[in-house]
Amino acid sequence: GKNEYDLLVIGGGSGGLACAKEAAQFGRKVAVLDYVEPSPQGATWGLGGTCVNVGCIPKKLMHQAALLGSALKDAQHYGWNISQPVHHTWSVMAQAVQNYVKSLNWGHRVQLQEKKVKYFNIKGSFSDPHTVRGLTKAGKETVVTADNIVIATGGRPKYPMHVAGALEYGITSDDLFWLKESPGKTLTGASPDVSLECAGFLTGIGLDTTVMMRSIPLRGFDQASHIPKKKQISLITQQQMAALVTEHMESYGTKFLKRCFPTKVEKLKSNRLQVTWKNADLDTEETDSFDTVMWAVGRAPDTKTLNLETIGVKTNSETGKIIVDAGEATSVPHIYAIGDITEGRPELTPTAIAAGKLLAQRLFSQSSELMDYDNVPTTVFTPLEYGCVGLSEEAAVQRHGSDNIEVYHAYYKPLEFTVAERDATQCYMKMVCLREREQRILGLHFIGPNAGEVIQGFALGIKCGATYPQMMKTVGIHPTCAEEVTKLHITKRSGLDATVTGC
């Protein structure tokens, strides 16, 4: 018989919703399945996916809460009478953030309704290549058939299963943003941007926070060796930037346990958690107690219950992510995948949304435009933010050879930091360019306040193939931090001191 829907999207997150709504615009019959399996600690949430509920949105809002704390401290220098020390109440912030997230959940429901996309709150699994079935929370079975299916189920935080007590006593970012009470003294670890961003705002709101890391931070962002040579994604940054970000956090009170590996977590009678770890440098075992242990050891694709093996959708044996081609097609012709679930793609909302929209256009209108994953700008919202677009220095060296690239850099001081007597040691930027011919800009990296806002505009320039001479002809806006980008002239090669001053 005929399939019930033209398009079925499994997963109501950034990618899934964008794809579904775009397809509906073409007058297609579209359905979305969304289901949130509660976290081991019981956290659950509504429609919208990771970004809305346990990612970008609550993270940025809590980052803002922490920044406001710093602003209050700076304010005194600017003449404001604010009694120090300033105190932060977690529950007030959490409720406000959680309420906003709930309003977004609602907004998404309304949008689906308005665009005539059918919504099912069920956990689906494939029973054949065109059929997905699932149970509602009440236990009612629903069967959905579709001509085309898009898998956009995203990922969930991993637990370090080799650490005793990790699952039982630890939480992840899935839980952190839904806590009603303060997490208190927190240990987080170990590698990617999540633990640094979270540790950053936890410290910023006044909590005793420790980051445990095996090696260099921002590992998920880094090291060209992990990335296939044919396609560098702009997520890659590098040790230098990661070190500056961490240095800043350290100077502001976040504790770092470097080259340490947790071995076990136990619960104390006081309800606190006793964590034991191995210090690789000193070859000792150390221990301390915390109120909260938040694991940030990477994310695993949410494919386990989809039943992909049965229908032949191939996944990467190491990562478990779904393998797709340039058109987001899986190994099964009419089944596609977008977003965090896909192998080799950035784990970012805007790329998932764009990929979803373009896919819908290719499927249901006359378009053949593929998603361009090159030069995707991104930002890590650590207390001192790091934004970048294009290649990291390492990636550029690997691709072109160090003789063929020029790296311009500068240490600068934001004007606002001066009166506030803030340390700007880690405020830094660098631009990686080709040395020859028109000196095309390959990558731009910026550490400083509002890094995301700064980099966004430059991403357009890089997309258009901007060159170093063009950048030098671009007049800066004064007084800003961003203007320093247009004035970059000291090369790493020269070995000169890269500290620049304003006027």
Place this chain on the structure above:
Amino acid sequence: MAQRLALQRLLSLPARGPLAYHGRAFGISAGRRSTFNVQDGSDFQDRVVNSPKPVVVDFHAQWCGPCKILGPRLEKLVAKLEGKVLMAKVDIDDHTDLAIEYEVGAVPTVLAMKNGDVVDKFVGIKDEDQLEAFLKKLIGA
């Protein structure tokens, strides 16, 4: 007769909480009987759709600031009408499907329902005069 007068007096008292009514449960429920929180779909069916009296349905959300102002304001005016109109409160996060079914977009959304049909509606906050007019129209006074 006496009972109705007593009820009238109780209904016109400002809602101050249980203690204001000398701890008598009857006092509270009389005043509060005209407003209730919808428990689920079938509750909505029983008490709103199948209600012999007209019902104003207040779709609200915890995260909605204006809802916190409109709710009590509407409740007060409904109470003044001594049971001629009932008020059903629906938290859209708890009853999302119901809210979607009744085409709620923004909150607060208030529906006027008579014999199971939506006869009137408004979205957003309204002042007391506007609410009184809305309720009057519903009762047909």
